Amino acid sequence: MTTVVILQSNYVPWRGYFDLIRKADDFVFYDTVQFTKNDWRNRNRIVTPTGPVWLTVPVATSGQFGQTIETVRVSDPRWASRHLKTLQSALGNAPCFRSQLKPRLDEWFAAAAAMDRLSAVNQFLVAQLMQLLGIGTRLHDAADLPQKGDRTGRLVSICQALGATCYLSGPSARSYLDETQFLTAGITVEWMTYPAYPAYRQMDGGYEAGVSILDCLAHLPPEKVF
Numbered sequence: 685m686t687t688v689v690i691l692q693s694n695y696v697p698w699r700g701y702f703d704l705i706r707k708a709d710d711f712v713f714y715d716t717v718q719f720t721k722n723d724w725r726n727r728n729r730i731v732t733p734t735g736p737v738w739l740t741v742p743v744a745t746s747g748q749f750g751q752t753i754e755t756v757r758v759s760d761p762r763w764a765s766r767h768l769k770t771l772q773s774a775l776g777n778a779p780c781f782r783s784q785l786k787p788r789l790d791e792w793f794a795a796a797a798a799m800d801r802l803s804a805v806n807q808f809l810v811a812q813l814m815q816l817l818g819i820g821t822r823l824h825d826a827a828d829l830p831q832k833g834d835r836t837g838r839l840v841s842i843c844q845a846l847g848a849t850c851y852l853s854g855p856s857a858r859s860y861l862d863e864t865q866f867l868t869a870g871i872t873v874e875w876m877t878y879p880a881y882p883a884y885r886q887m888d889g890g891y892e893a894g895v896s897i898l899d900c901l902a903h904l905p906p907e908k909v910f
Contacts, residue, residue, distance in 0.1 A: 689712070690842055693806035696898050836861055839851065
């Protein structure tokens with residue numbers, strides 16, 4: 685069986701995103717679709733001693749209605765140094781931050797700061813985090829794969845190009861995905877059910893699950909993330 689997952693790239697996403705990736709043989713960054721403002725594409729949260737805060741990559745949106753994720757440009761390269769400072773201030777005393785995460789963040793963010801497109805930033809950081817988490821799933825860019833038909837049809841064409849026998853989807857797609865098109869193409873559809881991931885004490889003393897993987901990795905070793 686060859687399992688494929690197709691998702692838009694997100695900025696340092698939560699661990700459920702990586703859990704989906706690790707369950708697939710092939711993962712496709714679906715950045716050929718429209719960019720959505722105030723979404724996970726260019727921002728995520730970490731928990732500081734005073735509660736959650738947003739880390740947002742500034743992007744150019746004025747006059748760019750309808751632009752695809754792959755064409756979105758970063759509007760201020762200083763975002764990387766600012767995010768590093770925020771991460772250091774918020775998570776610097778977390779048990780795994782200095783030994784496990786900080787040296788990698790310095791290297792990753794220095795490289796990402798030179799990238800002018802959001803998609804490149806997201807895909808690069810996801811790939812680096814996958815290595816840290818020991819996830820060997822093959823990565824692809826939807827721009828390099830055929831996409832024909834309607835909303836579901838485009839997903840089917842990508843799966844066919846990768847020789848998929850199973851398409852694993854996040855639960856939010858249930859409202860629009862036409863499973864019949866997959867079945868006609870000989871591809872089964874499975875739905876991801878996110879488990880209760882291991883909890884940990886965050887910097888404000890509580891625990892909120894849906895924050896960036898960076899928050900998680902500041903507190904837990906990679907082998908205990910899932």
